[in-house]
Amino acid sequence: MPDASAVTAAVLDDMREESDELDLLVAGLSAHEWASPTPAEGWTVAHQIAHLNWTDEVALIAATEPDAFPAEVERALAAPATFVDEAAEAAVAALTPEALLVEWRAGRARLQEALRAAPAGAKLPWYGPPMSVASMATARLMETWAHGQDIADALGVTRTPTARLRHVARIGVRARDYAYLVRGLRPPAEEFRVELLGGDGGLTVYGPEDAAQRVTGPLLDFCLLVTQRAHRDDLAVEAVGEDAGRWLDIAQAFAGPGGPGRTRQADR
Missing domain, CATH: 1.20.120.450 (dinb family like domain)
Incomplete structure (x- = not known):
């Protein structure tokens, strides 16, 4: 270790x-x-x-x-x-x-x-x-x-994702319960499984393998979601389970009140 x-x-x-x-x-x-x-x-x-x-x-x-x-x-x-x-x-x-x-x-x-x-x-x-x-x-x-x-x-610059994104994803996962609490909601009791694929083909995983509630998608997209830099509908992050889906609507990796997030590209 x-x-x-x-x-x-x-x-x-x-x-x-x-x-x-x-x-x-x-x-x-x-x-x-x-x-x-x-x-x-x-x-x-x-x-x-x-x-x-x-x-x-x-x-x-x-x-x-x-x-x-x-x-x-x-x-x-x-x-x-x-x-x-x-x-x-x-x-x-x-x-x-x-x-x-x-x-x-x-x-x-x-x-x-x-x-x-x-x-x-x-x-x-x-x-x-x-x-x-x-x-x-x-x-x-x-x-x-x-x-x-x-x-x-x-x-108008496209940045190349780096391995440092794993830190952003980690804090987003660890802040799951905070995202509920800051909105006056009760966090789910069970852990979620989160599986994120990086641009290098590597997989970053969190939570038990047999969890019923699951989130999958590209590492970059998940980071954009939890930092509220893109709307969920514009990202390839998927949820299995009602609780996991609800989390993706409110996820945040930062302290303080939940932000308004970004509008969908189709609505701009």
Whole structure:
């Protein structure tokens, strides 16, 4: 069985690589391209990077000043529908794209350093349940990939899926019950079987092999679903069983209220 510290280090390496890949996508953009609208209503490419930078900053607080994190939760609870948008808008208004890029690079480097220095077994506070360092890194990778998808869509860029998608899928599966609870619903008692085929032909599986409720499909499509970057009807993710089908309608890999998701391509 792999050593826990080695597993955490590997996730942190993947987290850094995900950010570096997105950095390559935005580093050479013109001012006009930074202002391009993304599929997230009201958000430009700059808003997407500003949000990632802000989330890295609050993750750094969680890792280095956990006693101060409840104040961040209070701010979120005071304006649950707007606090994320307000943080992104404030950064875009205050910083040029060049300055925003510098801040994002410095912030994610500080977060990498802090997470690597965190004590073994540490539990970091967050807007949802507390997380291990590996889980925090997975969450940051997931969000970087998801917002990177918004940017790629805005720029008309098709990204090549990587093996890092397994982290996005894992957090989506582990957040199954949270997706129910955040909507005031009771999670199913039984585990689901999830089988996802990667572009390399490899299979990523979760849950018991004999589970009655099952989800299958391409790894990329499942990741787009749980990050709510595409509508279920536009993806090749299939469910067997009523409970599994219901989950695919509400699945989310992120903390906080369930998002509105994306409209079907046919309705745009």
